[in-house]
Amino acid sequence: MLDLLDLTPHDQAVYETLIDGPAMTHAELAATVTANVEVPSVMASLEARGLVSRIPGTPARFAAVAPEIALEALFLERERRLKQARGYVRQLSARFQRSDTRDPAELVEIVSGRLAIRQRSEQLQGSARDQFRGVDKPPYTVDTVDATVVEDTVEARMLRTGIRYRVIYDTAGLESFHQLRPDLEAGMALGEEARVLTNTPTKLIIIDDRIAMIPLEPASASLVSMIVVHPSGLLDALCSLFEDLWRRALPLALPQARTGTGASPDEPTDEELRLLNLLATGITDDAIAKHLGVSHRTVQRRLRALLDRLDAETRFQAGLQANRRGWLS
Secondary structure, eight states: OGGGGTOOHHHHHHHHHHHHSOOBOHHHHHHHOSSOOOHHHHHHHHHHTTSEEEESSSSOEEEEOOHHHHHHHHHHHHHHHHHHHHHHHHHHHHHHHHOSSSOGGGGEEEEESHHHHHHHHHHHHHTOSSEEEEEEOSOOSSSSOOGGGGGGSHHHHHHHTTOEEEEEEEHHHHHHTOOIIIIIIHHHHTTOEEEEESSOSOOEEEETTTEEEEESSTTOSSOOEEEEEOSSHHHHHHHHHHHHHHHHSEEOOOGGGOOOOSOSTTOOOHHHHHHHHHHHHTOOHHHHHHHHTSOHHHHHHHHHHHHHHTTOSSHHHHHHHHHHTTTTO
């Protein structure tokens, strides 16, 4: 755990031994620590870092310095070094962008292979400082969504640090790949802003306004290669494209965010809100049944009940009525 502070496992083992017990001599530590540790060298390192204090006497005994004091100092030093490193990276980035000797071909790079594409995408996501924007549509780098790891993805970790995520889901992906409850709703519960649009022009990833990824062949049935686009007129155009698509896309609402039970005429049930979300995407009734985990007949029955409740004759009218009541906001 403390390797982030450049402490070795042996450093941590000795420090934790002193945390849990009284002050000890080198010999007492050697007899107590279970790991095969060179106690004198480890103690010299811990003392130099301010993690232990020497108690006068013969032989010398050592006690742990309170973690909230000793480790906090190491954290502050680590943060200072990271700040310096980030400043240096910004300088390098500025020099990179100002360079007049770079071949225009270097403004893009090609990443080939599903694994390489997935790794590059995750690397770029992890570098985000402000926001992630994406158009999610087939094909994908994996065959199925693993709903058991939704909360341990790069996106989940970045959302917890305050990075904004805006994702447009193409209806083709909703019909063939994504799952509503364990997938889309789980991401939205973590803070993702999700919208849906039919026939998006291309799969797209944009990190801040710095870098983007698009398929080399958007119409291909498999994801073989993607282009990484660096700061350029092309990147600016991709950012503008996303914002235009975002304005046109329909927002998805999250049932768990609502406290209503549906007992009031002004409140939808979670079941009704899920059905409305799926109807708004334009996917087929069979796909809706798959997302809800019910039969086609059950979807038809629930739809009829929803239309009756909204005093609507058609799905379009139901959408208008639901929007007027604020159900989809």
